Amino acid sequence: MQLFDGNELKKVAEIKAKYPESKAALLPVLWMVQEKQGWISQEAMQYVGDLLGIPNEHILGVVTFYTMFNNKPKGKYHLQICTNVSCMLRGGYELFNFVSDKLGIKNNEITDDGMFTIEEVECLGSCGTSPMMQVNNKDYYENLTTEKVENIINNFKTGHEN
Amino acid sequence: MANTKVIVGLGSCGIAAGAGKVYDELLRIREADNLDFELKKTSCIGMCFKEPLVEIIDDTGSYLYGEVDIKKADEILEKHIQNFSPIKEYIVKSDKYESVYKNYFDGQVKITLRNCGNINPESIDDYEESGGYEAIKKIGNERISANEIIKTILDSGLRGRGGGGFPTGLKWKFANNNRSKDKYIICNADEGDPGAFMDRSVLEGDPHSELEGMIIGAYSIGATEGVIYCRAEYPLAIKRLNIAIIQARERGYLGKDILGIEGFDFDLYIKEGAGAFVCGEETALIASVEGERGMPRKRPPFPAVSGLWRKPTNINNVETFANIPWIIVNGALAYAKYGTEKSKGTKVFALTGKIKNGGLVEVPMGITIKDIIYKLGGGIIGDKKFKAVQLGGPSGGCIPEYLSHTIVDYDSVNATGAIMGSGGMVVMDETTCMVDMARFFLEFTCKESCGKCTYCRVGTKRMLEILTRITQGEGKDGDIEKLEELAYQIKDGSLCGLGQTAPNPVLTTIKYFRDEYEAHIRDKKCPSVYCKKLLTYEIIEEKCTGCMVCKRGCPTKAITGEKKVPHIIHQELCIQCGDCYSKCKFDSIKVF
Ligand SMILES: Cc1cc2nc3c(=O)[nH]c(=O)nc-3n(C[C@H](O)[C@H](O)[C@H](O)COP(=O)(O)O)c2cc1C
Ligand code: FES
Numbered sequence: 001m002q003l004f005d006g007n008e009l010k011k012v013a014e015i016k017a018k019y020p021e022s023k024a025a026l027l028p029v030l031w032m033v034q035e036k037q038g039w040i041s042q043e044a045m046q047y048v049g050d051l052l053g054i055p056n057e058h059i060l061g062v063v064t065f066y067t068m069f070n071n072k073p074k075g076k077y078h079l080q081i082c083t084n085v086s087c088m089l090r091g092g093y094e095l096f097n098f099v100s101d102k103l104g105i106k107n108n109e110i111t112d113d114g115m116f117t118i119e120e121v122e123c124l125g126s127c128g129t130s131p132m133m134q135v136n137n138k139d140y141y142e143n144l145t146t147e148k149v150e151n152i153i154n155n156f157k158t159g160h161e162n
Numbered sequence: 163m164a165n166t167k168v169i170v171g172l173g174s175c176g177i178a179a180g181a182g183k184v185y186d187e188l189l190r191i192r193e194a195d196n197l198d199f200e201l202k203k204t205s206c207i208g209m210c211f212k213e214p215l216v217e218i219i220d221d222t223g224s225y226l227y228g229e230v231d232i233k234k235a236d237e238i239l240e241k242h243i244q245n246f247s248p249i250k251e252y253i254v255k256s257d258k259y260e261s262v263y264k265n266y267f268d269g270q271v272k273i274t275l276r277n278c279g280n281i282n283p284e285s286i287d288d289y290e291e292s293g294g295y296e297a298i299k300k301i302g303n304e305r306i307s308a309n310e311i312i313k314t315i316l317d318s319g320l321r322g323r324g325g326g327g328f329p330t331g332l333k334w335k336f337a338n339n340n341r342s343k344d345k346y347i348i349c350n351a352d353e354g355d356p357g358a359f360m361d362r363s364v365l366e367g368d369p370h371s372e373l374e375g376m377i378i379g380a381y382s383i384g385a386t387e388g389v390i391y392c393r394a395e396y397p398l399a400i401k402r403l404n405i406a407i408i409q410a411r412e413r414g415y416l417g418k419d420i421l422g423i424e425g426f427d428f429d430l431y432i433k434e435g436a437g438a439f440v441c442g443e444e445t446a447l448i449a450s451v452e453g454e455r456g457m458p459r460k461r462p463p464f465p466a467v468s469g470l471w472r473k474p475t476n477i478n479n480v481e482t483f484a485n486i487p488w489i490i491v492n493g494a495l496a497y498a499k500y501g502t503e504k505s506k507g508t509k510v511f512a513l514t515g516k517i518k519n520g521g522l523v524e525v526p527m528g529i530t531i532k533d534i535i536y537k538l539g540g541g542i543i544g545d546k547k548f549k550a551v552q553l554g555g556p557s558g559g560c561i562p563e564y565l566s567h568t569i570v571d572y573d574s575v576n577a578t579g580a581i582m583g584s585g586g587m588v589v590m591d592e593t594t595c596m597v598d599m600a601r602f603f604l605e606f607t608c609k610e611s612c613g614k615c616t617y618c619r620v621g622t623k624r625m626l627e628i629l630t631r632i633t634q635g636e637g638k639d640g641d642i643e644k645l646e647e648l649a650y651q652i653k654d655g656s657l658c659g660l661g662q663t664a665p666n667p668v669l670t671t672i673k674y675f676r677d678e679y680e681a682h683i684r685d686k687k688c689p690s691v692y693c694k695k696l697l698t699y700e701i702i703e704e705k706c707t708g709c710m711v712c713k714r715g716c717p718t719k720a721i722t723g724e725k726k727v728p729h730i731i732h733q734e735l736c737i738q739c740g741d742c743y744s745k746c747k748f749d750s751i752k753v754f
Pocket of ligand 2: 086087
């Protein structure tokens, strides 16, 4: 497997040079893999291991320890719904269950068309404007209601802007 | 109009509320109608509950507009900018009118958040114009020594804002004492504490103050390299920090011989986490930076002696660092003027849960919890009854309403069994079940335990099982005692703060709401009418019209009755799904 191109390999070298030990480059390089592929496969772990000279079992250990590393594919829209305390108090679970029912998938599952994955996540720091959802580790949607979230999902489906 | 500034709040909360679109609209109209005003960006000023916020500053004064959507933006431009007539009903703060949010603003003293919501976080010029990098310049110009800075920080009384409350000056002194050639300084921006988001706000709103604080720290302890360990969940914070780092390098605040002080070389980089609450614990954080699973290590040795790559390392929280430049410029006494004897200065609190004004407030230490919740927070949503507030998240505890005169300082809060933590205040009302709350927090810590210590890994699981049973109506006599016993074992037997504090929510709810536990266990009732399995649904005969809606929807056929005749719920068949309750149009089902 040759996952990274020349530029990416250069970036890996730069990352490695920052640290006294190449192991420290592991998290940033895994992020690179995930950004490129959407998730981190067994083959990718092997590839990263060879690249950094780190044993495979260590990489598997790291990938499975951190919740944001995906060791299986995610939908095009990764809906991360917070059910932690402040969101829970303002309907985070209702929101999660609503989306789960609407899409017909459970936590960490992917819809048949590959469009959506839902994930119950811990506090993302939008507690003052809860309940909230983050999409693809990037965009925040806050003060949500079931109507608002339905709208957002429909817009994703139809390719409209949110 | 020439001097008019229009400033849009573009923190995460603002953007989520649509501030990006409002900004684009303002820009579009300015170009289309050839209007003459300066359009600027800033970050969150803490009023998350009123986002999107747009401030207009003109020759007559300043006007902060709340909940601005595209339509309102058009209206504001037309009336305020073009016709000089501010729209009073949209204004949440102004130096011209008394605001309904007067208490919210007047109760605050902004030191940590001094620039948040006032400057463009992506502009180093903005930061410098508002007094940024003055502290470093002062150190350079006046040749202030590391020891003098440490003394100033000690005298200011600043205590670490990451949760532990350890005196920052003392921490720096230990790190300074170490004679090692290589030392590290780390900013803990992992902010995983549920219900807290002040660090995010500082990073998004004022990243340069973070850098300046770290540079001063590095100078004081003799560190040559810095790391900002930031959770990957905060992409905007990371983006703005990166911009700030590049700008600071260009101006010579980072690099070699900083500010002409020969031999003062310092640079820093960001290390992104990948989702693990425990990585906020300092030794786990170090392990994570090194590329390991984020498992805490035994202390001693403390990081000040052997930290990152076994070198002396000083770790401080985001909020702690943000205070440093202000203290250097204004002096230790100016800071120590605020607060109580042992907790000086100000503290940022995040108001969340069942509170009207959800957002951030910065107050002098020593004000009461009640004042924060009612005066600044505006009270409870729906004016329900305030029951308790959780301070310190899953590591903290609840403080009941009758102790809400407690002042916020480290010692007073600790005395209740809660902790100050990072300053998250999760407000709960009469509908919140305290037993379920304890169960909820245990579920969190159990999930987030790294698994290294048996007590933390298995003990929290056992506690969670008991709490789950209780909330499902299967509590037994002796459960409370068993929980207490486990709690003390976990506290004693865990290596790091996660396990040592995990039982706090259980212990404090038992202490203050034992009657709720007993009602669950003995009477199989949830006094807050929250725990599903313990609810009873009954039809109020006088109100029931016999419309048959509930009967048709009932999944277990527990409801019987003829058309137009009051129905009956057969309790032995009811599974407490609540379907009838939510569907009844005549409010004729009571639940208790
Ligand atoms: C489980 C756990 C999680 C923690 N999370 C954080 C965190 O997210 N941010 C933080 O600054 N400190 C956190 N801490 C505290 C750190 O270990 C450390 O004490 C702190 O960063 C020191 O900074 P300060 O002296 O400025 O408070 C956590 C501690 C524990 C035990
Ligand atoms: S609890 Fe959901 S964002 Fe903080």
